Amino acid sequence: MDYGMGNRLSRIIKPKDGKTVMLAVDHGYFMGPTGGLENIGKSVTPLLRYADSLMLTRGILRSHIDPKIDIPIVLRASGGTSILKDDLSDEDIAVSMEDAVRLNVSAVALSIFIGSKNEKQGIINLSKLVDKGYKYGIPVLAVTAVGREMTRDARYLSLSVRIAAETGASIVKTYYCEDFEKVVETCPVPVVVAGGKKTSEAEAIKLAYDAVKHGASGVDMGRNIFQSEKPINMIKAVKAVVHKGISPEEAYNSIYNI
Numbered sequence: 001m002d003y004g005m006g007n008r009l010s011r012i013i014k015p016k017d018g019k020t021v022m023l024a025v026d027h028g029y030f031m032g033p034t035g036g037l038e039n040i041g042k043s044v045t046p047l048l049r050y051a052d053s054l055m056l057t058r059g060i061l062r063s064h065i066d067p068k069i070d071i072p073i074v075l076r077a078s079g080g081t082s083i084l085k086d087d088l089s090d091e092d093i094a095v096s097m098e099d100a101v102r103l104n105v106s107a108v109a110l111s112i113f114i115g116s117k118n119e120k121q122g123i124i125n126l127s128k129l130v131d132k133g134y135k136y137g138i139p140v141l142a143v144t145a146v147g148r149e150m151t152r153d154a155r156y157l158s159l160s161v162r163i164a165a166e167t168g169a170s171i172v173k174t175y176y177c178e179d180f181e182k183v184v185e186t187c188p189v190p191v192v193v194a195g196g197k198k199t200s201e202a203e204a205i206k207l208a209y210d211a212v213k214h215g216a217s218g219v220d221m222g223r224n225i226f227q228s229e230k231p232i233n234m235i236k237a238v239k240a241v242v243h244k245g246i247s248p249e250e251a252y253n254s255i256y257n258i
């Protein structure tokens with residue numbers, strides 16, 4: 001692997017254990033002022049010292065993140081739709097690789113929507129972004145977005161992550177499901193798991209624990225951290241589960257100092 005790409009990937013997935021806790025705050029690219037991110041500076045800055053990387057848009061990176069903070073950036077590079085549309089799959093590449101280089105990011109991220117009417121567009125956009133990324137040594141994280149009509153089962157998610165990897169993604173983000181090890185086993189690149197909609201702290205911690213136990217390289221978690229009543233304790237708990245393998249019960253208790 002090219003040195004630059006390998007170096008950037010190792011900033012995201014920590015070589016000491018092959019795991020990562022990515023903090024995802026890119027929701028605004030199609031959801032606008034998402035709950036918990038209305039004032040990103042206030043809510044996200046205190047979490048940065050605990051995250052292994054930060055996934056966000058270039059607008060928020062430029063406006064709210066101090067360049068002196070040492071945190072690897074995963075830049076959301078797809079866009080073009082909003083939650084006002086029924087079909088969210090109509091995305092395109094929305095950031096140039098030159099701007100990603102200017103921002104010194106460690107990876108760029110793009111969503112694909114396997115099974116949607118814009119399936120081909122997403123895959124070809126991923127392919128184009130991978131080509132551009134290779135030019136500069138910037139890895140691409142593919143987000144396997146799941147439409148409302150799709151079933152989040154191992155069969156569908158294996159299909160999505162494998163297509164993402166075959167198209168050239170260096171990391172694939174997907175959802176946790178039953179028989180998750182089948183999803184990981186058939187994917188030749190590291191798989192990270194999204195947190196999804198806000199659930200209880202106990203459920204989100206269990207999700208992170210189960211995902212890693214069944215082969216995930218970590219999590220790319222947003223709402224279950226920044227919408228938690230105790231976001232700092234929550235990210236610390238998730239980190240302990242992912243990097244230290246502590247039990248979900250112990251991690252949950254640590255949030256409330258039980």
Ligand code: R5P
Pocket residue numbers: 024025026027055143194195196197220221222223224
């Ligand atoms: C979608 O808006 C983004 O790709 C998020 O980064 C992703 O869904 C992870 O965030 P959450 O844990 O809130 O699902």
